[in-house]
Amino acid sequence: MRKPIIAANWKMHKTLAEAISFVDQVKNSIPSPEKVDSVVCAPFLFLERLSNLTKDTNLKIGAQNMHFEQKGAFTGEISPIQLRDIGVDYVIIGHSERREMFAETDETVNKKVHAAFAHGLTPIVCVGETLEQREAGSTNAVVGAQVEKGLAGLSNELAKQVVIAYEPIWAIGTGKSSDATDADEVCGYIREVIGKLFDNEVAESVRIQYGGSVKPDNIGEFMARPNIDGALVGGASLEPDSFLQLLEAVKQNG
Numbered sequence: 001m002r003k004p005i006i007a008a009n010w011k012m013h014k015t016l017a018e019a020i021s022f023v024d025q026v027k028n029s030i031p032s033p034e035k036v037d038s039v040v041c042a043p044f045l046f047l048e049r050l051s052n053l054t055k056d057t058n059l060k061i062g063a064q065n066m067h068f069e070q071k072g073a074f075t076g077e078i079s080p081i082q083l084r085d086i087g088v089d090y091v092i093i094g095h096s097e098r099r100e101m102f103a104e105t106d107e108t109v110n111k112k113v114h115a116a117f118a119h120g121l122t123p124i125v126c127v128g129e130t131l132e133q134r135e136a137g138s139t140n141a142v143v144g145a146q147v148e149k150g151l152a153g154l155s156n157e158l159a160k161q162v163v164i165a166y167e168p169i170w171a172i173g174t175g176k177s178s179d180a181t182d183a184d185e186v187c188g189y190i191r192e193v194i195g196k197l198f199d200n201e202v203a204e205s206v207r208i209q210y211g212g213s214v215k216p217d218n219i220g221e222f223m224a225r226p227n228i229d230g231a232l233v234g235g236a237s238l239e240p241d242s243f244l245q246l247l248e249a250v251k252q253n254g
C-alpha cells in the first residue's frame with residue numbers, strides 16, 4: 001500500500017503574518033503521518049519560520065523550487081543545502097508555471113531531482129500536458145518523456161522515493177479539474193513508464209499525485225482511483241479549513 005501524500009502549493013501567495021497564522025491554525029490538527037503525509041510548500045521567505053513552527057508536529061514543509069548547484073555565483077537563487085539547513089523536507093520541481101515562465105527544462109528538472117536527493121530533500125516532480133497537446137492526442141507521449149528525462153540516472157532505491165505530480169496544465173487554477181478516470185489513466189501510464197525505466201517494484205512504490213483544481217468536494221473521486229496517491233493543491237490549500245478538509249477526506253478514504 002502506498003501512503004497518500006497531500007501537498008499545498010501556495011505559489012506566490014500570503015504575507016509572513018498570514019503564513020504563520022495558517023500554520024498555527026492547522027498544525028495540531030494534521031492527521032498522523034501513518035495515514036497521510038501532509039506538506040505545505042511555501043514561498044522561500046517563510047520556510048525557516050514555518051519549519052521552526054512545525055517541529056514536532058505532523059506537518060512537513062516544502063519549497064516550490066531550488067537551484068541544482070550547492071553554492072556559487074547564482075544571484076537570487078536558493079540551494080538544496082540552504083533548504084535542508086533550515087529544516088525543509090520537500091521541494092516541488094518542474095512545476096508547469098516554472099517550465100512556462102522561468103525556462104525550466106527536463107534537463108534542469110533532472111539535475112534538481114539528483115541535487116534534492118543528494119541533500120536529503122524529497123522531490124515532488126511535476127509533469128503535465130497543455131490543452132493543445134491533449135487535443136492532439138499526445139498526452140502520454142508528453143508526460144512519458146517528462147518522466148523519463150526527469151528521473152534519468154536515478155538508482156532504483158531513490159526512484160522509489162520520488163513523488164510525481166501529474167498536473168494537466170489546462171486544469172490548473174481554472175476550476176476545471178480533469179475527469180478522475182482520465183487522470184487515473186495518465187497516472188497509470190506514468191507508472192508503466194517508471195516500470196520500464198526501473199522495475200515493477202519501483203513502479204508500485206512511487207507515489208503519484210493529481211493536481212489541477214482539486215477541492216475538498218472532489219478529492220474523494222481522485223483518491224478512489226487505483227493509480228492516484230494524493231494531490232498537489234493550489235487554490236484550495238490557501239485556507240486552513242479547506243486544507244484540513246482535504247487531509248481529512250484522504251485520511252478517511254485510507
Ligand SMILES: O=C(CO)COP(=O)(O)O
Pocket residue numbers: 009095167171172173174175211212213214232233234235236
Ligand atoms: O498548480 C497547482 C498545484 O501545483 C494546482 O493549482 P490549483 O489547485 O489552484 O488548480
